[in-house]
Amino acid sequence: MKNESFEKNPVFGWFGPAAGAAIFKIIKSSGPLSRAEIVRETGLSKSTVSMHVDKLIKIGLVKEEHNDRSGAGRKGLLLSFAIDSGYIIGIDLGASSLNVALCNLNAGIIDFCTEELFVYQGPEKVMERICYLTDQLLAKYKLERVNILGIGMGVPGPVEFETGIPVSPPIMPGWHHFPVKKTLMDYYGCPVYVDNDVNVMAYGERYSGWGKNIDNFIFIKVGTGIGAGIFCDGKLYRGSQGCAGDIGHIGVDGNTTPCYCGNKGCLEIIAAGPAIGNLAKEAAEAGKSFLLAEKLKEQGFITAKDVGMLAEHGDLACVDLIQKTGQTIGQVLAKLINFFNPSLVVIGGGVTGLGGRFLAAIKEVVYRRSLPLATRELSIQNSSLGESTGMIGAAAMALNEVFSHNNVTEMVSLENSRLIL
Ligand SMILES: [Zn+2]
Incomplete structure (x- = not known):
């Protein structure tokens, strides 16, 4: 040259x-x-x-x-x-579900498989199902393993990103230090990237959702737990030990509810899905809602989804519960916004099914409690990708790594688009 x-x-x-x-x-x-x-x-x-x-x-x-x-x-x-010259597999492993997607090189889903699977069944069983579903997708499209340029996977617990090893994941018994990344790399012979589900969802939003072209934003997942994925200057921020965004155990002012972590008043124990179900059960038992009492009698328990549905039917106790939960999350979010000054916050996870009232309550507190300068250009949105966020995000995370400058340099010098491991 x-x-x-x-x-x-x-x-x-x-x-x-x-x-x-x-x-x-x-x-x-x-x-x-x-x-x-x-x-x-x-x-x-x-x-x-x-x-x-x-x-x-x-x-x-x-x-x-x-x-x-x-x-x-x-x-x-x-x-x-050439977005169709190779494929990416996006794996979204939840506490009780597994989604595996065959994606093009733009993180677009070509096809996907989904099944009910409990992560507590352990890594051997779950990894076997992941490989089975992936192989099914490859066979359906007459593809070989060599056509896969990379695999991305999100798991419901903390992961050491470099090694792709879960570290003391609370809801994943048997997965501590299990070599998730290595297992898939050995089987498919391509690069594999594993991260916690919230970071992966933030990637999805950055690649194909509201976060496109937005360099500083926070993705908050409210589901069984509460966590955040942080994009800072256009890159996912993992922190020095990889646990940045673990906001579930930030204390909420004036609340003394004991948390399983040993502290009191943690956000997760007050405002995540199970907390909403428990508060609804208490409301039903206290005679605050006929509809909730009926639901409790029928099922023996109440979920956050039930609360969202009954609120849509005009149940005042459920509306009140949704507003209070939204306000609690808004309180913590206002502090994060003052500290980090993002231009976008995206709310995702199962609890977004609580509807517009939930988002409105979060916004109301954030705009009241954050500094005016911090909220002047701030947008707060529900996730735009819905249930596909995890699969798209896993593929997007893999693409981001596969097409990093260093990797493409290597592909050009090897004259091969598949990284040789
Ligand atoms: Zn806690």
Whole structure:
């Protein structure tokens, strides 16, 4: 490669295969582009751009197509990211469910399998089902393991990201230090990335939801527990020990409810799904709601989902419960917003099924209790991806790693789009 081409544009400071990776990034984020446009964008010579583009086409990351759009003045050949030249598997493991998706290279779900599976059944049984469902999807689309460029997986507990090993996950007995990442890598021979479910959902929102183009945002999952995924300056922030965003045990002002962690008044013990069910049960027993009492008699228990449904039917005790829970979450959220100054907060997880009142109660407290400057540009939304957030997020997390600058540089130098492990 001619070094003089870099002198024209010192900003584009990549050499050799790394220049190919940088050109791939430009095509992926701004394509379709013509070769001439890439020359203009990078300041590289026409022949250097052609050499790298040819290599990217050869390894299947980029495709070249005729552009017939009239009026745009861009007739001729255009280069774009080849999103169907390989596949990503997105795995969303919940406490009681398993979703496995076959995705294109843009984290779009092509097809998925779902089944009821309890994570407490242990890693051997669960990993076997994951491989079985993945193999079923591959067979259905006549794909081989070699067609998978990467696998992303979210699990309902803390994970050491580098090694993909769960660390003392409270609701995953038998999974402590189980080599989740290695097991899948050994079987499929491709890169595997494992993280906790909340970080994975934040990735989904960043890639395909409200978080697109938003560099600083918080994803809050309210389900069986409460946790947060944090995007800071466009990157997921994991913290020094990987447990950033573990907000479930932040204390709520004036509350003394004992928590299983040994403290009192933790957010999770007051405002997560099981807490809502328990408070509804108390309301039913205290004769505050006929509908809740009927539900309790019928099932023997009440879920947060029941509360949401009865609130929709106008049950005042349920409406009150939803508002109070939303306000409690809003109280903690206001502090996080003052501290972190995000421009977006996304609320996801099972409890978002509580409807518009829940989000309204959160917003009301946040706007009242946060600093005016911190909320001036702040948007608070329910997750836009619904039940697919975990699968899309797992695929998006894997894509983010597979197509990192270093990995693409390696693919270009190996002339192979599949990272050789
Ligand atoms: Zn606690």
